[in-house]
Amino acid sequence: MAFFEMKQLKVNHNTFDGNRCVLDIDHISIEKGTTYGIVGESGQGKTVMALTILKLLQCPPGEIEKGKILLDDVNLLEKSSNYFMKQVRGKKIAMIFQDPMSTLNPVFTVGEQMVEVIKKNKKITTKAATKEAIDMLKTVQLADPENVLTKYPHQLSGGQRQRIIIALALSCGAELLIADEPTRNLDVTIQASILKLLKKLQKEYKLTVLFIANNLSLVSAFCDKVGILHGGKIIEQGNTQEIINNPQQAYTKVLVEAIDIKKEIKKDDNPGDVILKVENLKKYFKVNDALNRQKGLTLEAVDGVSFDIKRGEVLGIVGESGCGKSTLVNTILKLFEPTAGSVYFEGKNIYAKDKENAINIRKDIQIVFQDPYWSLNPRWLVKDIIAEPIDVHEKLSSLDKLERVSELLKMVGLKENAAFQYPHEFSGGERQRIAIARSLASRPKLVVLDEPTSSIDVFSQAQILALLQQLKKKFELTNILISHDLGVVNQMASRIMVMYLGKVVEFGPAREVFKDPKHPYTKALFNAIPDIKKIGIEHLTTLEGSIPSPINPPSGCRFHTRCTRSKEACKSIEPEMRYIGDNHCVSCLLYSDS
Amino acid sequence: MNNHVIKETMKPKIKAFRESIYLLTRNKLTAIALYIILLIVLVALFSPYIIPYPEHISDEANINNKFLPPSGKHFFGTDEIGRDIFSRVLYGTRVSITTGILSVGLAVLIGVPVGAIAGFIGGTIDEVTMRITDMFLSFPPLLLAIVLVSILGPSLNNAIIAIAVSWWPWYTRLVRGQAISLRERKFIQAAETIGTPKHKIILKHIIPNTISPVIVQASMDMGGVILTIASLSFLGLGAQPPTPEWGLMISISRKYFPDVWWYSIFPGLAIFVTVLAFNLLGDGVREILDPKTRKK
């Protein structure tokens, strides 16, 4: 008998619009001490499953129609909430969520929270509980655990918080750990270290892990078995290696293909003249660190960035959180005023104060945001959303407008009657299409794509990317593409710019940078992403420490605090951009000696 | 706009409305409140046609029949000049509902745009607006309304204005908070990058997204406003004779209580039921719009 089994489970969601079946599992079985990965996209039922197991599902509108969930031969669905509270949650089954900030109570220190949980489950004194907390923190490889106990959650980094959550989950001796996308909100480099930690703990504590993820690459690194969840059903399950090497279902095949980053893709762009030129752009923010009672600090979000973009090409900007790519792009879009430096679009200074210039720039530069949910006004009909740029820059009759909107909808692959629906009636991918349609409505020349596919499912990702390339060709667009997903960047970008803490560290043709990254950071970044061809996580590169705060950036080379190859000089001298091939530049002291 | 476009545009909005009604009626108390209000509105609309003595509203009186107790001919008895109280109480729904809607409507019309502008634009405009709002908010609204009506002169119209002037700051504050958080939303930034002018952003993006809490507040306020109108009329500062306003009727009947108990009780009950219904409705609306406050 397997340690954990789900049989014939059916869960419904009942609303005004009707009853929908969200989960229809035939059979899942997990052996003790193994890892089982569930891969599915957003909205497919993964979280519902996790909540159902722990009896945390909101009923109504949820409804468990039938089925059995067996843990060590005990059918959990037949037990009362009381039983769950006392026996199951935290004791037999523990869960870690994707957002550690919302799991930890912000008004108590980490120590207080851990001690409270430990005491509740084991009747021991505070002193003993504190000692145990410190032991647990050591187990999850947190440096300086005594100090960490005195800190509040917001004073720690995302990676540290997630480790604490894992520690809490284990502190009460859980046998089954459900991990619901635990690395979703973490930077790529941190992600790898968390995964390594989980693997280690699994071996040590003989944990059984149910790992929920939305992409195969993570699962491939971590899990023994995998089940593909699509439309509430497990369409394919089995040994991870087998599934990846020999996917049977069409959907699984798409998933497997989508994450091969080292594939060579032919890009046919003929770059023309320089359309956008950025010179030494700086954007500083004034902040007050209320916590440490310091005023008048400056956050150096973008600290001297220069580059140019040629008409018709795609510039990919890559970097982790806090590197300044969003600020850079927002400044170019004139959502911020620059602190210093200038930007020229088609030769004209975009920050010039004359009105006509200002309006026209808006017409020519557009953006597709990352979040397809909030980038569309939820109270507007789709036709109004798409027509907004038309209203600003042209005067069309309502019939002409509707025609233009229908055209655009067709172009992005949506039905014409979508014009009269609300955004919430569409999936993430479809909403992104609407956003793309909107960005094209004013016939722009430069379109910025800010993580265009990171919030949508893998299946749609490929389609969206294909669509974007199609549109680029059709409208002769130039793109700036921001993404942390190197696969996406690989597919689309002709040139890549890597940023770290407000500075450009490497810049060059995509093919070259991918094949042979020069800067230590670029290397670490590329190697931290799980390669689907390699099973297991040992090959992942992790970066120690966390990204420093841009309020007080490190002196000299900003990366020196985490660089494995830093020298004494790196602490004081700021490296300059040097060419090391044609069009390929690096900003690192390793390459500055001629 | 041609008809097809209009028809298609209305369909999703109607569907959204029907969904709200469905959600509202799930809670028993809210459903009852909804039916009561529906009944009140129907009475308000049709009262001139259904009441037994329509002429007793302002055209006739029958002083020979003054202070008759409730009977088959006069369900609620008669008043100080012989008019049928039942007809007048029912007609009074018209007065209360219209003044309620006008007062709240006016307050919303003033308060919402001011709050949206202050919250979205920020800076000095926000500071100045907030200080002005603070000044108004430091007065209890009823007191402020009384002062205003005393200056303007006692009449129902002035009472409506006075209440609107006392009430608008609450909406401003509500909407300003919303506007400040909406400012950071991506679709607002999208509108800015598109080049949409500020006033259009406020009107078309910000305000429609602040409507939910405004609706909650407005439906709860209806009850309070109707009570305030009745209070002002009770003090002689609102409706004037012969308007059949409930507060005015209670004020007149006070001197004759308890001999002529029916003259106080029935208008009082009308106020009670109406205000209660609106408060329950407001509770229900808040629950569906803000599920976090839902009780288990």
Place this chain on the structure above:
Amino acid sequence: MKSKELISMLLIFVLAVSLLTACSGQGAANDASQTKKLLFHVNGNTPYINLDPSVENSNGVMILQNCYEMLTYYNYETGKIEPMLSESWSTSEDSKSWTFTVKKGVKFHDGAELNAEAVKKSIDRTMELGLGASFIWDSVESIEVVSDYEVKFNLKYPAPIDLIASAAYAAFIISPNAVEQDSDWFNQGNSAGTGPYKIQKAVAGEEIVLERFDDYRKGWKDNQYDTVVVKKVPESSARRQLLEKGEAQLSANFSTTDIQAMKKSDTVQIVHRPLYDTVVGCLNTEKYPLNNVDFRRALSYAFPYEETVDKVLEGQGVQSHGLIPSGLWGHSEDLMQYTCDLDKAKEYLDKSGVQTKGLTLEMTISAGYDEYRNFAQLYQINLKKLGINLEIREMSWDTQWEKGKNPNPKDRQDIFLFIWWPDYPSPISWFEGMVRSEDKVFFNLSYIKNPGLDAKIQEASTLTVTDRDKAEQIIIDMQKEIIDQAYFLHLYDKSATYAINKDIQGFTTNPAYPTVVRYYELHQ
């Protein structure tokens, strides 16, 4: 909301209703049996505004008339002037000089003795202060002390000083020791008169306690009241309760339902007393369309006179004949009365040529009087049938008067509901107050500017002293013209309704001294 909250809302509602109605019924009098006899008089208004006898022109007259006395007293039954503090008096041929002989052996509250000097000082003080109703002495040039007990008034023009000296206000004789004092001293609760009661304690806006003046000139019997408490209890129902329980013994100004109920009580008797109060509607002759005489006549034919007197007032009034109420000379039952006749009203309306479409008239009435609101609503209904919209505005007296005095006639009301009563019992009071043209608006609230009438008023005033009959004829003629011109809506003459404890005897009132009850005359 849960059911718990529903129940609490219900409770609050019940509480609110009972609070509203029973409010301000602050408990009963201070106590029961004492060897001293106590009279508890509960009053709808504050018992006094100002206790200074030279100044007070308002509610306080009911207190001061019990603490102070005048030279003469008006007997309304005989219509004759009787001596009060005077023994006798005489006047010169031209009536420009009056000599009074003052009674001997009369003591003031502070022990001083009444003499001619005291009289001169009192009236001089009133004239000098120039406040309240002091204008009644306008004809006086100077006052002379002829001998210890003889005082002479020298006038600028002939005037009935015997009548004037009997006035309810501004004619009190004050102790010479108190004449130097200012109003504050009096308002602290000090009295310095010759009247039967002294002031023991005064709380402004609330109550006043009077105690018997042992040395009063007329002496005391056993069954008279030693102490009188006059207290403000605004609610009619509260006062009724106190009377029915026997805790209070005297009150007035009740709602019609309270009066009906008390008529059935064992402890209370209801007494109707005549007044010289007349209720009129002043029509704004300076504002369109009331500047049109036919329109005014139409308005006069639209008022529901009979219904008002029979049903609204329930007999506590009688429809007026002209301006002067019955009981005073100058009153004539032969004067024409308008009746409620909507056909006639329509006739005059058509004759006037005034378009009624969209026409709104504003009527201001004093707040707190149910009967005004009630007949105003009946009038409103009648006017609506003529296509005229009447707005009724209840206001405090001050606000109503301010509006009436607005420099721009168009900003004033159309109809001002007004009561008039004389300062001293003479019909001239009505004409000088309400009909005589004024440069600055005072009480002529129909804004009449008729030089013919002005001349007649002057003539009648002079003749009141010398040729009463001729004066009366002129007065009746003037009323004929006024009625024909429809300057006023002549509504009704008011009577007063008192509720007194059944055991009380000797209760009577005098319309020349409205609101005054002479506690000295009451006994059990």
